[in-house]
Amino acid sequence: MSNANHPAHYNIPGRKECIIEMLEIFGSEKVQAFCELNAYKYRYRHQLKNGQEDLDKAEWYDAKRAELIATDERFEIARNSGLDIRENFLIEEMAELTQAIYKCKRFRYSELCSEYPKNIDKEAAKNNLIEEIADVRLVLEQLIYLLGCEKAVAEAENQKIKRTLERMGGQNENN
Numbered sequence: 001m002s003n004a005n006h007p008a009h010y011n012i013p014g015r016k017e018c019i020i021e022m023l024e025i026f027g028s029e030k031v032q033a034f035c036e037l038n039a040y041k042y043r044y045r046h047q048l049k050n051g052q053e054d055l056d057k058a059e060w061y062d063a064k065r066a067e068l069i070a071t072d073e074r075f076e077i078a079r080n081s082g083l084d085i086r087e088n089f090l091i092e093e094m095a096e097l098t099q100a101i102y103k104c105k106r107f108r109y110s111e112l113c114s115e116y117p118k119n120i121d122k123e124a125a126k127n128n129l130i131e132e133i134a135d136v137r138l139v140l141e142q143l144i145y146l147l148g149c150e151k152a153v154a155e156a157e158n159q160k161i162k163r164t165l166e167r168m169g170g171q172n173e174n175n
Contacts, residue, residue, distance in 0.1 A: 019064065028072050035065035069145075078142035086146060090139045097132040104129050 023031050039061035046054035069075060078086055103125045144150050
């Protein structure tokens with residue numbers, strides 16, 4: 001056993017290998033992110049710490065992440081149905097999410113306005129909202145995967161967060 005591939009300190013006798021337990025506890029998506037970040041870390045520090053061994057570890061984490069992506073059921077669905085169908089599903093799911101959000105908003109208004117019905121099941125509406133959020137997130141992740149634009153989306157998100165925080169700072173200065 002090498003220090004890069006299945007090191008002994010990640011194989012406690014009587015237990016599964018650490019990464020297998022992580023998959024069972026945290027799920028594929030989080031372990032994929034863990035692998036991506038560990039690969040980055042080992043490449044970043046290799047010149048100052050363990051040289052080639054760290055590069056080998058980075059390569060192992062890259063390979064493990066690729067394996068997890070290739071076997072991820074979310075992406076298997078996406079590969080089998082294709083981009084056009086996933087886009088159509090996303091449009092449908094976003095419309096359903098919009099309806100679920102609006103239905104939950106009714107509860108806030110029903111206390112203030114007599115024209116809103118009082119007999120709506122608040123818990124059912126909340127559970128429906130959660131289901132619709134999950135549907136949109138799932139299909140959106142599949143679409144990002146099929147388009148191969150994960151990094152570009154992450155960069156755009158970071159830019160939008162920064163811009164919004166800057167705008168909020170400007171608003172706070174005016175108050």
